[in-house]
Amino acid sequence: xxxxxxxxxxxxxxxxxxxxxxxxxxxxxxxxxxxxxxxxxxxxxxxxxxxxxxxxxxxxxxxxxxxxxxxxxxxxxxxxxxxxxxxxxxxxxxxxxxxxxxxxxxxxxxxxxx
Amino acid sequence: xxxxxxxxxxxxxxxxxxxxxxxxxxxxxxxxxxxxxxxxxxxxxxxxxxxxxxxxxxxxxxxxxxxxxxxxxxxxxxxxxxxxxxxxxxxxxxxxxxxxxxxxxxxxxxxxxxx
Numbered sequence: 001x002x003x004x005x006x007x008x009x010x011x012x013x014x015x016x017x018x019x020x021x022x023x024x025x026x027x028x029x030x031x032x033x034x035x036x037x038x039x040x041x042x043x044x045x046x047x048x049x050x051x052x053x054x055x056x057x058x059x060x061x062x063x064x065x066x067x068x069x070x071x072x073x074x075x076x077x078x079x080x081x082x083x084x085x086x087x088x089x090x091x092x093x094x095x096x097x098x099x100x101x102x103x104x105x106x107x108x109x110x111x112x113x114x
Numbered sequence: 115x116x117x118x119x120x121x122x123x124x125x126x127x128x129x130x131x132x133x134x135x136x137x138x139x140x141x142x143x144x145x146x147x148x149x150x151x152x153x154x155x156x157x158x159x160x161x162x163x164x165x166x167x168x169x170x171x172x173x174x175x176x177x178x179x180x181x182x183x184x185x186x187x188x189x190x191x192x193x194x195x196x197x198x199x200x201x202x203x204x205x206x207x208x209x210x211x212x213x214x215x216x217x218x219x220x221x222x223x224x225x226x227x228x229x
Binding site for chain 1: 118145146147149151156157158159160161164166205207209210211213214216217219220221222
């Protein structure tokens with residue numbers, strides 16, 4: 001079982017360009033999440049989705065958008081990238097989306113915005 | 115708002131020895147969940163152990179155990195018989211219904227296991 005896959009593994013992007021980070025899970029989990037990881041700050045939630053067709057804002061949503069057209073996919077889009085969005089991005093999923101769930105993480109995407 | 119603090123940026127331990135990582139958190143909730151995640155150089159976030167706040171018994175997973183002190187809001191991780199493969203960043207995380215779907219992470223502790 002693949003679990004959670006993310007693409008690309010890494011990317012260098014010019015400021016002002018748009019980009020979509022892809023995330024796919026094969027565990028049929030209801031909930032999915034996007035986090036960014038910055039040095040010394042742990043991971044911070046960008047957006048989440050409790051179930052297909054619904055999304056919600058996390059702690060740091062500005063500059064990002066998401067969609068959840070089906071259970072398996074949860075793409076993250078940067079409409080116009082800025083250097084402060086340089087980070088490592090992790091997608092995660094959990095079975096039910098409740099506070100008792102364990103979240104499982106993908107391998108991450110390293111994004112550099114120049 | 116919930117906060118999670120890991121006060122040790124880096125720790126080193128000799129192979130086969132024991133190391134304890136500290137984590138404190140701040141919350142007004144009574145029911146919540148605590149996690150330790152490991153992030154090796156591969157960057158993958160791996161769940162090490164979880165603890166339900168309503169359980170008094172400390173969680174244990176093989177060489178990993180926690181000391182959960184609810185009144186003190188402390189959740190330390192002990193790694194026994196340290197192995198070279200334990201070298202990684204370790205993150206403490208908090209999750210509650212009041213926090214919504216957000217896992218709140220500490221800043222991490224880098225553990226280096228020396229041969």
